[in-house]
Every structure is written in C-alpha cells, then in structure tokens.
Amino acid sequence: MGCRRRAPAHELLRIVAVSDGAGYSLRPDPARRLSGRGAHLHPEPACLALAQRRRAFGRALRITGVPDMGELTRHIDALATTPDHPTGRGSHSKQGRTTDMSTR
Numbered sequence: 670m671g672c673r674r675r676a677p678a679h680e681l682l683r684i685v686a687v688s689d690g691a692g693y694s695l696r697p698d699p700a701r702r703l704s705g706r707g708a709h710l711h712p713e714p715a716c717l718a719l720a721q722r723r724r725a726f727g728r729a730l731r732i733t734g735v736p737d738m739g740e741l742t743r744h745i746d747a748l749a750t751t752p753d754h755p756t757g758r759g760s761h762s763k764q765g766r767t768t769d770m771s772t773r
C-alpha cells in the first residue's frame with residue numbers, strides 16, 4: 670500500500686478500520702492483535718499520505734466513505750519524530766556551516 674515499495678512484514682504497520690456506527694476510523698495495530706481485515710503500510714508520513722491520496726485504505730479495507738485518520742496520523746507522526754531527531758526526518762547535520770558567514 671502507499672508507495673508500493675516492498676518490505677518485510679515486520680517493518681510494516683498493520684492498520685485496521687474500526688466502525689463507530691457513523692463511519693470508520695483507522696487504527697494502528699502494531700501488536701497485530703485487532704481482528705478484521707488489515708492493511709499494511711510503511712510507518713512513514715510520506716507513505717501514509719500516498720495511501721490517502723490513492724484512497725488505498727478504502728480498497729484494502731473494504732470500507733466506503735472517507736475514514737477518520739486522526740489516530741493513525743498521530744501514531745505515525747510520533748514514530749517519525751524520535752527523541753534522537755527532535756527536528757524530524759532527515760537529520761542533515763550540515764547546519765553548523767552557517768556560522769562561517771558571521772566569522773569572516
């Protein structure tokens with residue numbers, strides 16, 4: 670799903686759709702314990718955005734309408750922003766060179 674890159678199953682986040690009566694919400698299921706049809710996605714914001722744009726969740730999870738993605742989005746954002754990288758993804762450490770201009 671999402672970017673269609675292949676990956677071992679253990680690197681993918683399982684996602685299930687839970688109905689609350691009015692509609693569906695997507696729930697992350699890292700422990701793979703929730704029942705029902707699951708979809709697998711790289712736990713990355715970019716992959717989530719791709720899956721959302723392609724409406725891949727509706728097809729993979731056999732649901733209609735637009736699911737609530739709030740909880741899933743927060744889960745993946747929390748995974749992407751680890752304490753080691755407070756600025757988020759990438760962690761390009763070339764910013765130290767910007768001081769060169771002021772020391773001239």
Ligand SMILES: [Zn+2]
Pocket residue numbers: 670671672673674710711716
């Ligand atoms: Zn992906």
